[in-house]
Amino acid sequence: MITRSYYNNDRTCRVTFRYCPDGDAKEVHLVSSHDNWDTGARPMAARKDGCFSTSLVLKSGSRVHFRYLVDGSIWVNDDDADEYVNNNHGETDCVIVI
Numbered sequence: 001m002i003t004r005s006y007y008n009n010d011r012t013c014r015v016t017f018r019y020c021p022d023g024d025a026k027e028v029h030l031v032s033s034h035d036n037w038d039t040g041a042r043p044m045a046a047r048k049d050g051c052f053s054t055s056l057v058l059k060s061g062s063r064v065h066f067r068y069l070v071d072g073s074i075w076v077n078d079d080d081a082d083e084y085v086n087n088n089h090g091e092t093d094c095v096i097v098i
Contacts, residue, residue: 020051032066
């Protein structure tokens with residue numbers, strides 16, 4: 001799930017990414033073009049309800065490609081993404097547009 005909160009006269013947006021795994025996940029990372037696809041740059045915080053979340057502050061006009069990396073080996077897309085694009089690995093990336 002993705003939620004947006006705009007501020008600074010809509011010039012910036014806090015985007016919260018929330019992933020709720022079907023099974024037991026030990027760790028989830030948001031991996032994105034915002035962090036140069038660094039798989040360790042943005043660990044998501046585990047919540048009491050079993051979900052994971054993290055936030056980014058993005059400028060209006062931003063387009064960020066992203067995926068979730070679960071337990072270091074499972075790539076997952078978000079059903080709430082604005083778009084999906086093919087990547088160089090034969091899969092699709094999510095895109096958030098601000």
